[in-house]
Amino acid sequence: MRLLARTLLxxxxxxxxxxxxxxxxxxxEISRYLNSFATARSEFTQVNGDGTISTGDLSxxxxxxxxxxxxxxxxxLVIAGGGQVAIFDSVSNTPPEQYPLSQTPLSLILAQNVDxxxxxxxxxxxxxxxxxxxxxxxxxxxxxxxxxLVFTPxxxxxxxxxxxxxxxxxxxxxxxxxxxxxxxxxxxFSIPQEMRQRGLTE
Numbered sequence: 490m491r492l493l494a495r496t497l498l499x500x501x502x503x504x505x506x507x508x509x510x511x512x513x514x515x516x517x518e519i520s521r522y523l524n525s526f527a528t529a530r531s532e533f534t535q536v537n538g539d540g541t542i543s544t545g546d547l548s549x550x551x552x553x554x555x556x557x558x559x560x561x562x563x564x565x566l567v568i569a570g571g572g573q574v575a576i577f578d579s580v581s582n583t584p585p586e587q588y589p590l591s592q593t594p595l596s597l598i599l600a601q602n603v604d605x606x607x608x609x610x611x612x613x614x615x616x617x618x619x620x621x622x623x624x625x626x627x628x629x630x631x632x633x634x635x636x637x638l639v640f641t642p643x644x645x646x647x648x649x650x651x652x653x654x655x656x657x658x659x660x661x662x663x664x665x666x667x668x669x670x671x672x673x674x675x676x677x678f679s680i681p682q683e684m685r686q687r688g689l690t691e
Contacts, residue, residue: 514616516611519645537660547664556569566579571681575683620641647667
């Protein structure tokens with residue numbers, strides 16, 4: 490009986506080894522998906538590097554524009570537009586902190602044409618039949634940090650990302666049911682207009 494059990498176990502192991510690995514979403518399909526929409530909206534939950542949690546609404550208008558409206562009590566605002574990222578403090582009357590969008594990993598998925606096959610851009614590609622993760626960096630400037638994107642299949646959908654900045658701090662953004670398509674006004678992504686509305690000097 491023991492010999493029979495060992496034989497059956499060996500046969501089962503061979504069958505498992507012969508099965509193909511669980512399919513992850515191909516890199517080409519991920520690029521196609523990211524290039525398939527110009528606008529998107531979603532609720533989000535953000536887990537910051539210090540463990541604090543924020544929620545809000547995300548608006549994306551590719552290329553190179555995004556807006557994060559944070560819920561109370563934070564009520565902050567982050568706008569990517571005009572080649573800059575601006576962080577508005579809801580309790581401050583000073584101009585927002587700004588830095589170039591090109592120096593953030595988020596710029597990699599807001600680009601006009603996302604090509605994960607670009608040399609040096611794809612750092613890691615893992616997954617199974619339930620989800621796929623890709624980690625991207627700017628091949629010319631790896632010191633800017635990286636962004637890890639998580640997708641689910643059938644159909645392909647972006648579910649979350651984790652940005653690791655140049656200091657190694659990680660920020661996780663978990664998306665709700667992201668809706669793509671539809672019109673988004675350009676004023677949503679205008680940093681100068683937001684500053685004027687808040688009475689801040691440019």
